Amino acid sequence: MTKAIVIHEYGGPDVLQWEDIEVGEPGPDEVRLRHEAMSLNFRDTYHRTGSYKIPGDKFPAIIGGDGSGVIEAVGENVSHVKAGDRVAYGTGPMGSYAQARLIPAEFVVKLPDEISFEDGAAMMVKGLTANYLLRQSYDVKAGETILIQAAAGGVGLFMVQWAKHLGATVIGTVGSDAKAEIAKKYGCDHTINYSEEDFTKRVREITDGVGVPVVYDGVGAATYAGSLDCLAERGFLIGYGNASGNFPMVDPFDLMHKGSLYFQRTSMHNHVRNREELETGANKVMDLVGRGIVKIEIGGEYALKDARQAHIDLEARKTSGNVIYRP
Numbered sequence: 001m002t003k004a005i006v007i008h009e010y011g012g013p014d015v016l017q018w019e020d021i022e023v024g025e026p027g028p029d030e031v032r033l034r035h036e037a038m039s040l041n042f043r044d045t046y047h048r049t050g051s052y053k054i055p056g057d058k059f060p061a062i063i064g065g066d067g068s069g070v071i072e073a074v075g076e077n078v079s080h081v082k083a084g085d086r087v088a089y090g091t092g093p094m095g096s097y098a099q100a101r102l103i104p105a106e107f108v109v110k111l112p113d114e115i116s117f118e119d120g121a122a123m124m125v126k127g128l129t130a131n132y133l134l135r136q137s138y139d140v141k142a143g144e145t146i147l148i149q150a151a152a153g154g155v156g157l158f159m160v161q162w163a164k165h166l167g168a169t170v171i172g173t174v175g176s177d178a179k180a181e182i183a184k185k186y187g188c189d190h191t192i193n194y195s196e197e198d199f200t201k202r203v204r205e206i207t208d209g210v211g212v213p214v215v216y217d218g219v220g221a222a223t224y225a226g227s228l229d230c231l232a233e234r235g236f237l238i239g240y241g242n243a244s245g246n247f248p249m250v251d252p253f254d255l256m257h258k259g260s261l262y263f264q265r266t267s268m269h270n271h272v273r274n275r276e277e278l279e280t281g282a283n284k285v286m287d288l289v290g291r292g293i294v295k296i297e298i299g300g301e302y303a304l305k306d307a308r309q310a311h312i313d314l315e316a317r318k319t320s321g322n323v324i325y326r327p
Contacts, residue, residue, distance in 0.1 A: 001020045001021075001022075002020070002021050002022070002023050002098065002099045002100050003018060003019070003020060003021070003098070003099050003304070003305070004018075004019060004020075004021045004062050004097055004098035004099065004101075004304075005017065005018060005019075005062065005063070005064075005097035005098070005304060005305075005307045006018075006019045006021065006060045006061070006062055007048060007059065007060065007061050007062075007063065008059050008060050009059060010048065010049055010050035010054075011048070011049065012048075012049075013048070013308045013309075013311040013312050013315075014308065015048065016048065016097075016307050016308045016311065018304075018305045018307075021062070021098060023098075023100050023101060023102060024102065025073060025075075026073050026074060026075035026078075026102055027075050027076075027102075028075050028076040028077050029075060029076070029077050029078060029104055029105055029106070030074075030075040030078070030102050030103065030104055030105060031071050031072075031073065031074045031075065031078060031081060031087075031102070031103060031105045031108060032071070032072045032073045032074075032100060032101070032102055033067075033069045033070070033071055033072065033087065033100060033101055033102075033103055033108070034069050034070050034072050034099070034100045034327075035067045035068070035069040035096070035098065035099055035100060035101070035327045036068055036069040036070065036117035036121075036327070037067060037068050037069070037117045037118045037120070037121035037122075037324050037325065037326065037327075038064060038066065038067035038068075038096045038097065038121055038304065038324065038325040038327070039064075039066045039067065039096075039121045039122050039124070039125060039126075039154075039322060039323070039324055039325070040302070040307075040310050040311075040314060040319075040323040040324065040325060041064075041065065041066065041125050041126075041154070042153075042218070042241055042243050042314065043065065043125075043241070044063050044064055044065070044097075044311070045311055045314065045315060046242075047061075047063045047094065048063060048311065051242070051246070054094070055093075061094065062094060062095045062096075062097050062098055062101075063094050063095075063096075063097055064094055064095060064096030064097035064098075065090065065091070065092075065094055065096055065125060066088070066089060066090040066096055066121060066124045066125045067088070067089065067096040067121050068086070068087065068088040068089075068111055068117045068118075068120035068121040068124075069086075069087065069100075069117065070084065070085070070086060070087070071083050071084060071085045071087055071108075072100070074105065075105070078105040080105070080110075081105060081108060081110065085110060086110065086111040086113070086117070086120075087108040087109060087110055087111055088108070088109060088111045088120035088121065088123075088124050089103065089107045089108045089109065089124060090123075090124025090125040090127070090128050090282075091107050091124075091128065091268065091272050091278060092104060092106075092107030093107075097304060097307060097325070098304075098327075099304065099327040100327075106275050106278075107278070109278065109279065109282045109286075111286075112286060112290055114290055115286065115289055115290060118296075118298055118324055119289060119296040119298075121324050122154065122296050122298060122322035122324055123158070123285055123286075123289055123294075123296055123322075124282070124285070125268070126154040126155045126158045126322065127158055127281075127282075127284075127285030127288070127289070127294070128268060128271075128272055128278075128281045128282065128285060129155050129158075129240060129268060130155060130158040130159045130162055130285075131271075131281045131284055131285060132266065132268070132271035132272070132281070133155075133159065133216055133238060133240060133266070134159060134162055134163060134166070136271055137236075137238045137240075137264055137266055137271075138213075138214040138236045138238055140163055140166050140168050140214070141166070141167070141168070142166060142167025142168065143167060143168070143169075144168050144169070144212075144213055144214075145168065145169040145170075145171065145206070145207055145212050145213075146163060146168050146169070146170060146171065146212055146213070146214050146215075146216070147171045147172075147173070147203055147212045147214070147215040147216070147227070147230050148160060148163070148170060148171070148172045148173070148188075148215075148216045149172075149173050149215065149216065149217045149218060149219045149223050149227065150173065150174070150175075150218055150219055150243065151170070151172025151173060151174055151179075151183040151188055151191065152172070152174045152175075152179035152180070152182045152183045152320045152321065153218065153320065153321070154297075154299075154321060154322040154323070155218060155240070155241075156172065156183070156218070157182070157183070157186050157297050157321055157322075158294055158296075159216060160172060160183060160186050160187050160188050161186050161187055161288075161293065161294040161295065162288065162293075162294055164187040165288070165293050165294075169189050169190075170187065170188050170189050170190070171188075171189065171190040171191075171192065171203055171206055171212065172188040172190070172191050172192070173191075173192045173193075173194045173199050173223075174191055174192070174193055174194070175193070175194065175195050175317050176193065176195065177193060178320075179193075179320050180193055182297065182299075182320055182321065186295070186297065190202075190206050194223075199223075199226055199230070200226045200229045200230050203230040204230070207232075210232050211230055211231050211232035211233075211235060211259075212230055212231060212232060212235065213231070213232055213235050213236065214231075214235060214236045214237075214238060215227040215228075215230050215231060215235070215236070215237050215238065216238050216240065217237060217238065217239050217240070217241075218239075218240050218241030218242075218243060219241070219242070219243050219244050220239065220241065220242030220243060220244045220245050220246060220247050221242065221244045221245035221246060221247060221248060222244035222245070223244070224237075224239075224247050224248060228254070228255075228258055228261060228263075229258070231258070231259060231261050232259065233259035233260060233261075234259060234260050234261065234262070235259065235261055235262070236261070236262045236263075236264065237261065237262065237263045237264070238264050238266060239263065239264065239265045239266065240265075240266045247265060250263050296321075296322055297320070297321030297322055298321060298322055298323075298324060299319055299320040299321025299322055299323055300313075300319050300320075300321075300323040300324075301323070301324055301325075301326060302323070302324075302325055302326070303325070303326050304325040304326065304327050307325065310323065310325070
């Protein structure tokens, strides 16, 4: 019997239950995947609490959005992968908190032999997110100085390395001196421990009072006002997560008075809309990882059955880098 983490209602980490599930055979356009590794993302906590609704509020539910493993079986009409293939995914329906699952074949991509299952699981959501943030929401250019909030997190570290490859100077905020060392290790030019230092003041000092053209903010409520104050005139605040709570309602006059600023709250769903966009983004991510331009920091591992503790540690800011589950 296959095991999974199942939730029967929204709530705290205690709603994560280790239970038996029946996977079944893949239907048309589906594959059955045996996981080798799965990734922990902050958005998993949003689905657990109901901040992001589970489709139709339908319970019981299995959360989680990315993983890697081996195809066990394919359904009718599936031709781009076959049984035995190594694959990874970071989009599509939830369900990665399971030892095995069914998933529409359109969401899985082949995983090159040179990329481990661990890196494959850890890089998909973070890499696809970094791709649309750095290349679509705001197209970072060589010579620019940018600010990445929570730079020692999984998405943050991917962005730091990619932005450096693009020729940018990177300022990164972190929550501890230990996380500052991690961010520096992966190329961050300036680190600011926002638990001890006014990050807005420090950004202005680094940029000689000008501010930065873009702030990438996955923290949300706690950093929103400060992020705006870090921006140069006509700068962009790109919100992509809300680890500290949802962003507040935006006052247009506030944006105007602070320099005709732009605020965008993004979603992967609007940037990876079809198979073509998935393949384009995944190919970029795998190329960067495969060539060693971006290295994946595995900051922790948990057995899947211990997902409750993983969520507790994540929300307490005790994790850094990419955290993975073992099935």
